[in-house]
Amino acid sequence: xxxxxxxxxxxxxxxxxxxxxxxxxxxxxxxxxxxxxxxxxxxxxxxxxxxxxxxxxxxxxxxxxxxxxxxxxxxxxxxxxxxxxxxxxxxxxxxxxxxxxxxxxxxxxxxxxxxxxxxxxxxxxxxxxxxxxxxxxxxxxxxxxxxxxxxxxxxxxxxxxxxxxxxxxxxxxxxxxxxxxxxxxxxxxxxxxxxxxxxxxxxx
DNA sequence: CCGCCGATCTTT
DNA sequence: AAGATCGGCGGG
Numbered sequence: 001x002x003x004x005x006x007x008x009x010x011x012x013x014x015x016x017x018x019x020x021x022x023x024x025x026x027x028x029x030x031x032x033x034x035x036x037x038x039x040x041x042x043x044x045x046x047x048x049x050x051x052x053x054x055x056x057x058x059x060x061x062x063x064x065x066x067x068x069x070x071x072x073x074x075x076x077x078x079x080x081x082x083x084x085x086x087x088x089x090x091x092x093x094x095x096x097x098x099x100x101x102x103x104x105x106x107x108x109x110x111x112x113x114x115x116x117x118x119x120x121x122x123x124x125x126x127x128x129x130x131x132x133x134x135x136x137x138x139x140x141x142x143x144x145x146x147x148x149x150x151x152x153x154x155x156x157x158x159x160x161x162x163x164x165x166x167x168x169x170x171x172x173x174x175x176x177x178x179x180x181x182x183x184x185x186x187x188x189x190x191x192x193x194x195x196x197x198x199x200x201x202x203x204x
Numbered sequence: 205c206c207g208c209c210g211a212t213c214t215t216t
Numbered sequence: 217a218a219g220a221t222c223g224g225c226g227g228g
Contacts, residue, residue: 046220054219079223080221081220081221081222084221084222088220095225103220120223120224131220131221131223132221133222173220175220176219176220177218177219
């Protein structure tokens, strides 16, 4: 990617830690699929050693969660509300059932393709805003279930271009009804692609 | 800007 | 029956 300078693919060991520890480290990294590139600006941690009733892996192994229970550095893709695909980066140890949900990215390259895939987006900062929207813009579906981000076997990879650090905000996860108090959502402050910015303070 | 609601279908 | 969502619509 010329526009973003040199970048490196991350090794397997990068993913082998608890989701709440990996999640903030994923911010500002690049997701690449063909010519389409986005910078991660919002994520959520699920599962791992801390009991997490909101995680798809909480009740044990099922057909759907095989990838999430697999080795770190792969993609766990699931179908949401009958119409959206959501993508997670599997982490922790093999067999643990931990992952980080990608909730929003800021567009870096391949904007034309993204606009075609996301006709409902009114502005470019909306192209990858929201977990269902970012997979649509990037062209990620069930065929990428289990994709290896380290070998890029299915054309998807995660890269680090050493972007300048940003202010990170942690808070409760979005759209869940269990374990609502765990502060496992991490996002970059003031980024227009973040799916649900903090509510404005009430007027005095 | 905010809240409500329907769409759509897999998983449990 | 619920769900790790989204976008259109109506109201303030």
